[in-house]
Amino acid sequence: MGSGLLPLCLAAASAFAAVDGRIGAHGAPIGWIAHEGGEAFEDMAAARARMTDYLWKNLMPYDLPRARTLGFDPEAFAMFDGEGEESEENGASIARSMVEKGDVDGLSDGVLNQTLHYSLEAKRLYPWTDAIPREIYLEYVVPYAVVNEPRTDHRPLLFRALKDVLKDYERPKGGTIEVGAEEIDTHQEQIKEAVKRINTRLWSLLGRPNQPIVFKAGLTPRIYDPLSVIAYGHSSCTGLAILFVSALRSVGIPARIAGTPAWHGNEEEGNHSWVEVYLPDSEGGRWIFLEPSPGIAEGDEDANADDLDRDPCKRWFCNKGKFDGSTKVFATRFDKEGATTHYPMAWSGKGDEGVPGEDRTEYYTGVCGGCPH
Secondary structure, eight states: OOTTHHHHHHHHHHHHHHHTSOSOTTSOOEEEEOTTSOEEEEOHHHHHHHHHHHHHHTOOTTTGGGHHHHTOOHHHHHTTSSSSOOOHHHHHHHHHHHHHHHTGGGGGGSHHHHHHHHHHHHHHHOGGGGGSBHHHHHHHTSOSOSSSSOOOOOHHHHHHHHHTTTGGGSOOTTOOOOOSSTTHHHHHHHHHHHHHHHHHHHHHHSSBTTBOOEEOSSOTTTSOSHHHHHHHTEEOHHHHHHHHHHHHHHTTOOEEEEEESSGGGOGGGOOEEEEEEEEOOTTSOEEEEEOOOTTOOTTOTTSOOOOTTSOGGGSTTOSTTTOSSOOOOEEEOOOTTTOSEEOOOTTTOTTOOOSEEEEOHHHHHHHHTTSOO
16 A cells, blocks of 8 residues: 555545544644654544554455445545545545445444544543553554454444443543653553453443353354454453453553463463553553453452452463463564564464464563463
8 A cells, every 4th residue: 555645544534524524623632642752743633544544554354355344445545545646635535435435324334433433532531541652552542353353343332331430530521632751650550540440340341230241261263252252241261352452442541462372382282362451651661461350240349350560470371381481472463564473363273364463472481481380
């Protein structure tokens, strides 16, 4: 795809505000921290356009044949992809094309549009997003999928389900979005508290009365997308991790799956998936791991849900027996250019390299290899 697609998306964003009426082009500016330490501001329409551009450029191979179903219009983008002239007029043409073609059977409200809307809502509502660099937010909050799970419209459901749980953290009405490192410690603690609260409440909120979502082995890939896990009320480690990651992303907390496709490189010993959360700090941020804590019933706020402050050695798999140097660990990515490898999925076979990944073996061998067996 041509490197000049973003200016067209930016032009299209303003047209969306006028043509579609759902995106506030005149809303409060969005503030971002750049990885280099700089700051940037853009209005809601420009932020939405940047997110659209990022997702389009990094579509997984599973999504290319059904890009229109997700809410993209490949034909509209293709008209100006590459050597085409970049202008507001062309950007407006893309916007009109996507909206007009979506008038049939509500296609303009695909998963893409809902994901973009709630990614911006989370940025507007929750102050910890002020400490998340734009590159991290794009890759680990905005995407509508984690691996190759079925693409479903789960973002609105998760965002709304968690709103009351996190109401104490919302910005005051009329509050402004701040950018800078001055409040980094406060935002870090907010993320820790929110992750703990979500891991405690998520399973009963989305479960049936008196029946929280629970762990049940051997269900991937039959039950592992968020809506299937909610509908059945159970899943194995991969489905629970995907649901937890999706819930965190829905409220603007960067998260991804990590795991091993085979303990000690031996498929007969099984595999495991867990979750990593990005925690901003004065050094630029780091990834910390934890496990979903399904099975916690409503009202059991004192349950010992896993959290970001827990000693890694207290997790059942984090020990030198599991991490003796022969176990490989990977984390998911979305950015194709930034990925150094693919994320191997035990349920999908060795030939599936469609999910970008990052090798985390050295980190886990260092951390868990020093824990007692």
